[in-house]
Amino acid sequence: xxxxxxxxxxxxxxxxxxxxxxxxxxxxxxxxxxxxxxxxxxxxxxxxxxxxxxxxxxxxxxxxxxxxxxxxxxxxxxxxxxxxxxxxxxxxxxxxxxxxxxxxxxxxxxxxxxxxxxxxxxxxxxxxxxxxxxxxxxxxxxxxxxxxxxxxxxxxxxxxxxxxxxxxxxxxxxxxxxxxxxxxxxxxxxxxxxxxxxxxxxxxxxxxxxxxxxxxxxxxxxxxxxxxxxxxxxxxxxxxxxxxxxxxxxxxxxxxxxxxxxxxxxxxxxxxxxxxxxxxxxxxxxxxxxxxxxxxxxxxxxxxxxxxxxxxxxxxxxxxxxxxxxxxxxxxxxxxxxxxxxxxxxxxxxxxxxxxxxxxxxxxxxxxxxxxxxxxxxxxxxxxxxxxxxxxxxxxxxxxxxxxxxxxxxxxxxxxxx
Numbered sequence: 001x002x003x004x005x006x007x008x009x010x011x012x013x014x015x016x017x018x019x020x021x022x023x024x025x026x027x028x029x030x031x032x033x034x035x036x037x038x039x040x041x042x043x044x045x046x047x048x049x050x051x052x053x054x055x056x057x058x059x060x061x062x063x064x065x066x067x068x069x070x071x072x073x074x075x076x077x078x079x080x081x082x083x084x085x086x087x088x089x090x091x092x093x094x095x096x097x098x099x100x101x102x103x104x105x106x107x108x109x110x111x112x113x114x115x116x117x118x119x120x121x122x123x124x125x126x127x128x129x130x131x132x133x134x135x136x137x138x139x140x141x142x143x144x145x146x147x148x149x150x151x152x153x154x155x156x157x158x159x160x161x162x163x164x165x166x167x168x169x170x171x172x173x174x175x176x177x178x179x180x181x182x183x184x185x186x187x188x189x190x191x192x193x194x195x196x197x198x199x200x201x202x203x204x205x206x207x208x209x210x211x212x213x214x215x216x217x218x219x220x221x222x223x224x225x226x227x228x229x230x231x232x233x234x235x236x237x238x239x240x241x242x243x244x245x246x247x248x249x250x251x252x253x254x255x256x257x258x259x260x261x262x263x264x265x266x267x268x269x270x271x272x273x274x275x276x277x278x279x280x281x282x283x284x285x286x287x288x289x290x291x292x293x294x295x296x297x298x299x300x301x302x303x304x305x306x307x308x309x310x311x312x313x314x315x316x317x318x319x320x321x322x323x324x325x326x327x328x329x330x331x332x333x334x335x336x337x338x339x340x341x342x343x344x345x346x347x348x349x350x351x352x353x354x355x356x357x358x359x360x361x362x363x364x365x366x367x368x369x370x371x372x373x374x375x376x377x378x379x380x381x382x383x384x385x386x387x388x389x390x391x392x393x394x395x396x397x398x399x400x401x402x403x404x405x406x407x408x409x410x411x412x413x414x415x416x417x418x
Contacts, residue, residue: 001172003029003036004060006052008068008077009151010043020153021066028160032168033177033225034062044074050084057144067151069134071113078119078137078148085141088122091115095126095135102133127163131155136164176225179232183220183240185250186260186405190218196247200239207239216401217260252408260404265293267411268300275407276345277303278316278337280328280354281370286400301345306337316340327363329355331383334373338383342375350375351407353399358392367392370399374406376414382406 005022012019022039029036038060042052049068056063068077082089096118103110117134120126124139132155137148147164149156185193190213194201197220201209207224220243224235244251253263268275277287287303290296304316309328312318318336326332334354342350351374358367368388375381386402388395 001034001062002060003034003062003064004056005036005039005064005066006049006056007039007041007066007151008044008049009041010045010074012041012067013043021149021151021156024153024157025064025066025149025160028165030178030180030223032165032172034168034172035178044068044076046076046080046083049076049080053081053084061143062145062147064147064149066149066156069117069136069148069150071111071116075116078116081146081148082121085139085146087124087139087141089119090122092118092120092126092135095120095128098128099133125167127159127167129155130158130162138164138167176227177229177232178223178225179229179236180221180223181236181240181254182256183222183243183251184253184255184258184260185218185220185247186216186252186401188218188247188250189213193218193220193247193250197243200242200246207235209239209243216398219256252405260401260408261289262293264404264408264411265290265296267408269293269295269298271411271414272299273349273411274299274301274345274347275349275351276301276341276347278341278350278352279303279305280307280312280337280352281357282353282396282399282403283307285396286351286353286403289400289404301347304341304344312337317344329363329365329369329371331371331373331385334371335375335381335383338373338375338381342377348377349407349410351403353403355386355395355399357395368395370395370402372399372403372406374403374410376410382410 005025007019007022011017019041026036040052042048065077068075078089096115099114099118100110120135120137121139124137127136129135129150132150132152134150136159139146149159190211194211207222210221212219222236222239224232226232226235252260279286284305290300306312306316309323312328313320313323316337317340318333322332322336334352337352337354338350341352353372355370356362356365356367370386370388371383373381373383388398390398
């Protein structure tokens with residue numbers, strides 16, 4: 001079973017709104033074991049919509065339309081599909097009654113054109129709209145299914161999950177299950193990662209391996225198909241183990257929605273490891289990312305943004321002789337900042353960032369020069385230097401990511417030691 005998603009709306013073509021409907025449906029289809037190889041966006045034009053339908057019919061078994069079911073003159077999807085199929089549309093009385101009740105409750109007059117939202121295929125199936133007015137509809141002809149869904153994401157998602165998904169699941173229950181997982185890596189580029197995994201990628205069958213370069217990180221999407229979800233999970237775990245045996249040192253977590261900050265924050269919570277921060281060039285960006293993690297107040301004591309030299313010396317307490325001898329952009333300053341933060345807040349860890357965000361040089365150091373130090377109670381203070389080649393914001397963001405990775409590795413090493 002191959003499905004094709006056809007999103008109707010000139011506003012999508014013009015970039016006025018993001019096509020979140022297609023992303024939602026594609027993800028749901030994957031869970032149902034229905035392949036989706038094509039997605040098309042077409043404007044509110046009957047001729048163009050018909051052209052798209054003909055192309056889709058030549059390569060797909062299920063055509064899923066989103067948008068164009070409303071009451072206005074540019075809502076043409078339903079009528080265009082019906083004309084193309086030479087199928088009649090009829091009024092769904094239950095749906096029409098619900099639309100009328102909605103207008104009555106809202107105290108608004110219902111204009112005649114709102115009745116168009118209750119039209120469905122005479123020889124098809126209607127889907128109720130739990131949170132809106134336009135009904136969904138399905139019809140099958142010449143071995144191809146045509147599914148029409150409303151465009152507003154809230155309406156489409158509720159209708160799909162409540163009515164359409166069970167319908168498709170029952171209709172295509174003999175389809176194989178498709179399951180995916182995402183592995184996330186930091187500290188290695190896409191080209192280096194794929195080179196190290198070259199044999200696995202070249203010889204991939206089931207599961208498949210798809211690398212993606214993200215913002216400062218790389219992800220691998222593993223996709224398996226099998227008769228059951230349990231078999232898929234087993235295949236994915238086996239392939240994951242093979243991959244991590246090669247590049248596991250750079251792997252920080254799984255899941256399409258997780259981030260390095262979330263993973264590190266949750267590990268701090270799990271290990272009950274308290275932390276504080278001292279930031280210069282990052283200007284509080286590290287702390288802003290850390291506090292996005294729910295419950296982080298249990299382990300995050302606080303931090304100091306000491307941007308100028310005076311603040312480093314008189315507020316944070318960096319010794320004057322270090323600033324005079326080595327300057328603010330130095331490993332010695334980073335170490336002193338991390339240790340002072342840890343001491344001031346009495347935490348297990350103290351992390352510090354200092355450097356040159358750019359665009360100008362500072363203390364003779366080029367933009368992108370960064371020193372990050374991580375101090376651990378009753379342990380040594382680690383410090384690392386970097387030269388990032390991004391713009392001012394990019395240098396700051398990459399420094400924060402590198403700091404989180406230092407904490408991740410430290411927690412991992414301390415956990416192994418225990």
